[in-house]
Amino acid sequence: MSESSRETARGAGWGAAEPGEYKRLMPPRPKKLFWLDPRTMWGARNGALASLFGDPTGRTRARWTAQRAAAGAPADRVIRRDDPDRFSFLVIGDTGEGHEPQYAVVPGMLRVGQDTRFAVVASDVIYPVGATDDYAAKFFRPYQDYRAPVYAIPGNHDWYEDLTGFMRVFCDDAPPLPAEPAPRPLTRAWLRSLLWHRPSPVDEELLAAARKLRSDTAQQAVQPGPYWAIDAGPIRIVGIDTGLLGTLDAEQGAWLREVSRDPRPKILITGRPLYVDGEHHPCRIEGGGTVDDIVRDPANRYVAAIGGDIHNYQRYPVDVDGRTVQYVVAGGGGSFMHATHTIPRVSVGGVTEQEFRCYPLRGDSLAFYSALYGRRLRLPRFFTLTEAEATAVVSKRLEITPGRSPQPTTRVTRRARLVASLLGTGRRPDRGTRFRLPVRKAYTDLLSPGSATYSPPFFKSFLRLDVSPDEIRLRCHAATGNRAQELEPPVEDEVTIPLR
Secondary structure, three states: OOOOOOOOOOOOOOOOOOOHHHHHHHHOOOOOOOOOOHHHHHOOOOHHHHHOOOOOOOHHHHHHHHHHHHHOOOOOOOEEEOOOOOOOEEEEEOOOOOOOOHHHHHHHHHHHOOOOOOOOOOOOOEEEOOHHHHHHHHHHHOOOOOOEEEEEEEEOOHHOOOHHHHHHHHOOOOOOOOOOOOOOOOOOOHHHHHHHOOOOOOOOOHHHHHHHHHHHHHHHOOOOOOOEEEEEEEEEEEOOOOOOOOOOOOHHHHHHHHHHOOOEEEEEEEEEOOEEOOOOOOOOOOOOOHHHHHHHOHHEEEEEEEEEEOEEEEEEEEEEEEEEEEEEOOHHHHHHHOOOOOOOOOOEEEEOOOOOOEEEHHHHHHHHHHHHHHOOOHHHHHHHHOOHHHHHHHHHOOOOOOOOOOOOOOOHHHHHHHHHHOOOOOOOOOOOHOOOOOOOHHHHHHHHHHOOOOOOOOEEEEEEEEOOOOOEEEEEEEEOOOOOHHOOEEEEEEEEEOOO
C-alpha cells in the first residue's frame, strides 16, 4: 500500500510525480464544464426556482414511482441479491463532470474494486443538469471496465431535467412522464412553469452506442425507482432520494420508516449528508420527523449514513445512546473539490476534532486553493502557499493538531495568515463573531465551483466497504491523478464498524 497524505506530502500528490494513465480512458476532446459560465448557471436554475416558487419534486417523484410500479417494479422497492455473508462493494459520490478529475478516480477504483460485487453512486451522477446525452461520456465510458452492477441515487443536479436521464439509464429505460395539465394562471406554480428547465431532446443513437460499453450480463442492474433498498448478504443498504432541496416527501418518508423496520443492520445512502462541515443537517421529512430520527432509532439498526453532494470526504463517529453511528461524506468521486480548510474546529454531535476525519487534509486544501487563485488572479507570489506553510497556518489558526506535521522550520508569516483568512480558513473558536469574515458561505457557493483543475493532484476519493456477519470495514481511498496512487490507491481513512 502506498503512503497516504497523512504520512508525507508526496503521498498527498505534491511535488514532481509521474502522471497517471487516466487520460487514455478519456474521450479525445472532452467538453469542459465551466460552473461560473452564465449558460451553465441558467441551465441549472430549477433549484433556485423550487426555492422561490415551491418544490414540485415530491409530486414528480410520486409519478415516477407509480409508473415503475405499473411496469412491475416490486411494491416494497427492495432489490434482493444473492451475495454471500462476506462480500465487498464500492461507493463513489458526485461523479459525472466528465473531466480529468472524474477519470483520474477510475484506474484506482478498478484495482481496489476488482473483486467487489457492485458499486453505488451516491448523488449527482451527471453534471450539470442530468441530461440523458451526457451519460455516454460521464457514466458509460468511465465505468465500462467495472465488471459488476452499478446502482445509484440521484442528486439535485440529476433532478434539473426532472430525473428523465436518470430513470432511463438506471430504471429499465423508463419512458418520459406525460405532460401535466398547465397550472392555474398567476399562481406560484404557473410562474415556476414559465421558467422551468425542461428535459432536452435525446440522441437515441448516442444512448444506444453508450449502453454497449456496459452491456455485459454481469454489469446489468435494474432499480425499482430513484429510491430503493438492497438486501446484500447480512445487511440492508437503503438509498434515498433527497431531490432538489434536500428533503423527503411524505410518501418516501413512509416507505423509509417501513423498510427500516427490517431486523438486519443497515447503511443509509443519501443525496445529502446528515453531518457535514461541522454541522448537523437531519433532513426534514414532509409531514413531520427527520431522516436522522430514523437512523438514530436503535430498533432500526443503522450503523452508518453515507451522503454525497459535498465534494470531499468527511467522517463523524457519533455516539447515539451508547452505540456509534458513522456519518460519512463521500462526494469525492469526480466533481470539483469543495474545500476542507473552511471547516471550523469540529465540535458537533459529541464529535471533537480528535475523532473527526477528512480528505483532503485542511492544509492540503488550503495549499490547493492558494495556488489556484494565485494563477487565476495572476498573483502567485502573494497567494501561493507551500503545503507546509498551509498546514502550519491552518494548525495555528484553528488550534488543531494537523493530520500531517509541517516541517519544524516552517514559519507562519503575516502573508500566510492573510491568505488563509482571505480563502476562508475556519475561524478560531475563541474569536467573537464580529471578526468572522462572511467568506465561508460565499466560498462554498461561488468560489468552489471555480476550483476545477485539470492536472494533479486532484484530491478525489472513493470508498470500499468489506462486509462480514460481524463487521464492516470502511476504507476511503485517494485518487490524486499521479501514477503511484493509481497503482496503489492510498488509504486515507479506515474504520471497523461492528454489526453485533
